[in-house]
Amino acid sequence: MEYKQIKKENYNINLIKTDRFKTISVVFTFVRPFKKEYIPLSSLLNTMLVKTSKKYKQSRNIVTELEKLYNMDVFSKLSILGNIFTLEYGIEFINPKFTDHEMYDKSFSMFKELIFNPNVDDNKFSSKEFQIYKNNQIMNIESVKDNSTMFAEVNYNKIMFKKLPYENTPFSLLKLFKEIDEKSLYKFYKDIIFDSKFIVTVVGDFEEELILKNINKITKYLSNKNYELSELNLNEIETNKVNEVVEQKKLNQSTLLVGYKFYNLTDFERNYVLQIYNLILGTMNNSILFVNVREKKSLCYSISSYIHKYVPSITIEAGINSNNYDKTIKEIKSCVKLMKNKDEINKLFTNALNTINLTLNDYYEDVNKIVNHYVMKEINNIVGIEEMRENYNKVTVEDIVNLNKKIELNTIYFLEGTNDKKN
Amino acid sequence: MIKKINYKNIGEVMYEETLPNGFKIIYYPTKKSKNFYISISTLFGANVNKYKKNNKIIEVIPGTAHFLEHRIMDFTKNKKAMDLINGLGSMPNAYTMYDITNYNLFGSVDILKNIKLLLDCVFKAKILEKDVKKEVGIISEEIDMENDNLSYKIMSNIFKNAFVKDKSITTPILGTKESISRITSKYLIDIYNDFYTYDKMHMVVTGDFQLEEVSEYINSYFKNTKSNKKNIKVINEKEPKEVNIPYKELREDVTKTRTSILYKIPIPKIKGISPKKFDNYCNIILKCVLGSTSIVSEKIKEKNFTKFGSYAIKTKDYYMVEIHASGDNEDEFIELINQSINNIKITLKQFQSKINSMISMLILNFEDIYEVENMVTNQIKMDGKIIKNAKKDLESLTYNELKRVIKSLDFKEKTILKIKVD
Numbered sequence: 001m002e003y004k005q006i007k008k009e010n011y012n013i014n015l016i017k018t019d020r021f022k023t024i025s026v027v028f029t030f031v032r033p034f035k036k037e038y039i040p041l042s043s044l045l046n047t048m049l050v051k052t053s054k055k056y057k058q059s060r061n062i063v064t065e066l067e068k069l070y071n072m073d074v075f076s077k078l079s080i081l082g083n084i085f086t087l088e089y090g091i092e093f094i095n096p097k098f099t100d101h102e103m104y105d106k107s108f109s110m111f112k113e114l115i116f117n118p119n120v121d122d123n124k125f126s127s128k129e130f131q132i133y134k135n136n137q138i139m140n141i142e143s144v145k146d147n148s149t150m151f152a153e154v155n156y157n158k159i160m161f162k163k164l165p166y167e168n169t170p171f172s173l174l175k176l177f178k179e180i181d182e183k184s185l186y187k188f189y190k191d192i193i194f195d196s197k198f199i200v201t202v203v204g205d206f207e208e209e210l211i212l213k214n215i216n217k218i219t220k221y222l223s224n225k226n227y228e229l230s231e232l233n234l235n236e237i238e239t240n241k242v243n244e245v246v247e248q249k250k251l252n253q254s255t256l257l258v259g260y261k262f263y264n265l266t267d268f269e270r271n272y273v274l275q276i277y278n279l280i281l282g283t284m285n286n287s288i289l290f291v292n293v294r295e296k297k298s299l300c301y302s303i304s305s306y307i308h309k310y311v312p313s314i315t316i317e318a319g320i321n322s323n324n325y326d327k328t329i330k331e332i333k334s335c336v337k338l339m340k341n342k343d344e345i346n347k348l349f350t351n352a353l354n355t356i357n358l359t360l361n362d363y364y365e366d367v368n369k370i371v372n373h374y375v376m377k378e379i380n381n382i383v384g385i386e387e388m389r390e391n392y393n394k395v396t397v398e399d400i401v402n403l404n405k406k407i408e409l410n411t412i413y414f415l416e417g418t419n420d421k422k423n
Numbered sequence: 424m425i426k427k428i429n430y431k432n433i434g435e436v437m438y439e440e441t442l443p444n445g446f447k448i449i450y451y452p453t454k455k456s457k458n459f460y461i462s463i464s465t466l467f468g469a470n471v472n473k474y475k476k477n478n479k480i481i482e483v484i485p486g487t488a489h490f491l492e493h494r495i496m497d498f499t500k501n502k503k504a505m506d507l508i509n510g511l512g513s514m515p516n517a518y519t520m521y522d523i524t525n526y527n528l529f530g531s532v533d534i535l536k537n538i539k540l541l542l543d544c545v546f547k548a549k550i551l552e553k554d555v556k557k558e559v560g561i562i563s564e565e566i567d568m569e570n571d572n573l574s575y576k577i578m579s580n581i582f583k584n585a586f587v588k589d590k591s592i593t594t595p596i597l598g599t600k601e602s603i604s605r606i607t608s609k610y611l612i613d614i615y616n617d618f619y620t621y622d623k624m625h626m627v628v629t630g631d632f633q634l635e636e637v638s639e640y641i642n643s644y645f646k647n648t649k650s651n652k653k654n655i656k657v658i659n660e661k662e663p664k665e666v667n668i669p670y671k672e673l674r675e676d677v678t679k680t681r682t683s684i685l686y687k688i689p690i691p692k693i694k695g696i697s698p699k700k701f702d703n704y705c706n707i708i709l710k711c712v713l714g715s716t717s718i719v720s721e722k723i724k725e726k727n728f729t730k731f732g733s734y735a736i737k738t739k740d741y742y743m744v745e746i747h748a749s750g751d752n753e754d755e756f757i758e759l760i761n762q763s764i765n766n767i768k769i770t771l772k773q774f775q776s777k778i779n780s781m782i783s784m785l786i787l788n789f790e791d792i793y794e795v796e797n798m799v800t801n802q803i804k805m806d807g808k809i810i811k812n813a814k815k816d817l818e819s820l821t822y823n824e825l826k827r828v829i830k831s832l833d834f835k836e837k838t839i840l841k842i843k844v845d
Contacts, residue, residue, distance in 0.1 A: 020455050021790060022786060022787065022789070022790055023787070023790070058721050059715065059720075059721070059724075060715060060716045060717065060718070060720060060721050063714075063715045063716045064716045064776065067716065067776045067777070067779065067780045068776060068779075070779060070780075070783045071779075071780045071783040071784065071787075094783055094786065094787070098786065132724055132725055132727075133724075135727050136724060136727065136729050139678075139679060139727070139729045139749065139750070140729050140730070142678050142679075143678050143679065143729070143730070143749065145678050146573055146676075146677050146678055147573075148571050249676065250676040250845075251571045252567040252568075252570045252571050253564065253567035253568045253570075253571050284514075285498065285499075285508075285514065285515060285516075286498065286499055286505055286508070286509065290499075291499055294561060295499045295500075298557055298560035298561055300561075300564055301561055301562070301564035301565040301567075301568055302564075302565075302568065319564060319567075319568050320564070321564065321567065347509070348509060350509060350510055350512070351508070351509035351510070351512055352512075353512065354509075354510070354511060354512015354513075354531075354532060355512045355514065356512075357512060357531065357532075358458060358512055358513070358514070358529070358530065358531045361456075361457040361458050361531050362458065364456075364457060365455070365456055365457075365458075365791065365792075417567075417571070
């Protein structure tokens with residue numbers, strides 16, 4: 001894999017040349033300081049750009065054109081990275097060396113049509129398609145209630161990450177979503193696409209000259225605004241007492257979410273120790289939570305943990321029978337306490353390091369991970385994958401035990417299934 | 424002996440080997456990945472409900488295949504194996520479907536140790552009564568979880584509505600709390616001995632490894648083994664053409680009505696069209712009529728329905744197409760689907776475009792070592808062998824044959840399920 005950065009007058013192009021993939025991916029990432037209204041606006045904008053355009057009003061016409069281009073994929077994604085918001089538009093097409101050399105120009109031309117020739121009249125999105133997609137999205141957002149795990153997570157986030165970007169989800173911002181109209185969405189489009197900091201990333205075994213020629217055709221319209229991006233890391237969660245919330249729903253199984261915050265972490269702890277701590281506590285197949293809560297006590301079918309790097313915290317999620325609520329919480333607390341026991345950590349430590357190594361290997365096989373890495377490198381100046389690997393391998397059992405001294409229970413959220421009491 | 428399988432025009436090579444005991448291994452060595460992925464599958468899943476062995480009929484308890492999977496893939500009870508996996512940093516997993524149970528390991532360190540771990544786990548399983556008892560609690564929680572899953576609820580209900588006698592897809596994969604409480608270790612061991620035989624199983628190894636070294640190791644592992652094929656015959660009741668229940672309504676805590684329509688189509692015998700070709704043509708028809716390029720998909724969006732989707736599933740005698748959406752004016756949805764299904768028109772251009780798209784998907788399967796395993800396992804499950812000329816097979820499809828297949832499909836029998844807001 002060869003990396004080359006081309007510094008243009010007002011933006012950078014990251015070229016990652018590799019024959020690992022049979023496809024070529026080109027991704028434009030627009031970067032801004034986070035604002036919560038970007039979430040509903042971007043969700044709708046992504047649909048309006050990828051599903052309809054000035055030339056192709058209906059999404060079926062777009063898919064038909066993409067099929068002609070050997071199933072080219074056009075994608076969009078929004079992300080919250082601490083205090084930063086990113087919006088991504090990209091294409092993935094089969095390397096023209098397997099199909100037709102003209103595919104370079106044709107693929108870019110289709111991308112240009114979709115992202116830069118939107119379905120707009122009189123400075124507003126076309127009402128017909130706008131209303132269809134807006135209504136469809138409202139229904140999809142509301143249907144979060146039909147998925148108990150997602151519904152519990154949305155409610156948990158509002159409590160655990162109160163006043164932080166991560167408290168926001170399309171569901172919690174539905175009111176803002178409903179207020180968007182054809183005009184305000186177009187205004188947002190002009191603003192975020194044409195007036196943001198942007199980064200271009202290309203991955204594949206491409207012909208550089210052809211790729212650059214086509215990228216230039218697009219970037220000449222964009223003005224790279226050099227926003228002052230604040231520190232990615234967010235403040236620690238501030239609460240003095242444990243939040244305990246129980247809600248009820250007609251379900252067979254209850255969902256339990258337990259959130260712990262970490263305080264005063266060093267950069268090394270936040271970037272490396274925390275990941276290994278998470279693997280040992282609740283991610284691996286033989287993690288402390290899985291073995292104790294599921295295997296030894298049979299309290300649940302599923303239990304796992306995940307972390308937030310930018311708001312140092314860990315969340316434990318379990319699907320349980322409501323009768324086991326107290327027992328499960330007690331057991332989870334015991335498992336977290338076990339994380340200070342060197343002998344327990346030692347048993348799983350090599351496994352965790354090897355799992356990290358395995359995951360890092362995966363990076364070379366996943367276009368998304370490669371793109372994310374180079375975008376993060378520009379935003380946050382992160383180190384390369386192999387340097388990361390070295391740093392992970394510097395973590396010691398002692399580091400894990402010390403991290404456990406900085407943990408504090410913050411939130412217990414329980415979506416109680418009212419059907420499961422009958423069982 | 425290892426046979427080489429060349430995927431011409433795609434630039435990929437696989438290898439196939441069948442051991443004297445009947446166990447089949449497929450290898451896909453590649454330097455694209457720094458990792459490897461190993462799987463072992465048995466063609467035993469939730470679709471086996473009854474079988475004949477030495478003139479004796481044996482009833483299979485619903486949920487057996489899945490229960491067995493839980494007891495076999497259990498590294499936490501085997502400390503020695505768990506310590507080894509810990510040391511290697513590998514990730515084990517398993518799943519059960521209607522027609523298959525699959526055990527797999529993903530790793531990057533010492534492939535031979537990983538292969539031994541997986542082979543020992545699958546072929547030297549220890550099924551103890553105390554562990555079986557404990558497993559009932561864990562699987563009961565899993566059943567609760569699935570019963571809260573709307574898609575699962577729709578799928579299990581619509582299959583029950585469609586089928587009268589054939590239980591091969593109406594039995595829940597996880598079983599019920601009642602059925603799994605009847606499972607004992609002795610019963611599981613009997614089933615294990617009958618269905619985990621070399622002739623019904625295969626192994627796939629993909630990723631970064633040396634072919635000769637891995638093949639030599641697997642051969643030496645099975646050195647003194649013989650075929651353990653059992654004289655068993657799976658029994659499926661003859662299924663009538665008619666659906667069991669044409670219409671059913673349920674009330675649930677949902678935000679909008681969920682509607683599911685299932686067409687029960689007898690598989691026709693068409694001269695000159697093999698079952699594999701028939702599947703490919705049906706795939707094209709489904710994509711054209713109900714896929715994202717179809718007219719109906721636009722109309723459904725315009726009428727404010729969401730979660731629109733469709734899939735096909737086959738039993739021995741029937742090809743079934745399920746179509747679903749969420750939205751309140753469900754009769755309008757049913758009408759739109761009926762109109763499309765009963766008036767199938769596919770242009771030559773559409774047909775060619777779908778073939779190109781299927782070829783491109785075939786090429787992209789080789790991007791990922793998981794996808795290669797998935798593709799191989801599916802081919803063995805569906806066709807009993809690897810499809811060596813998949814690209815050529817697609818290129819050999821003709822527009823005239825497509826029209827003949829469309830003509831042969833009988834959409835008369837259907838069942839409708841509505842899950843309405845409680």
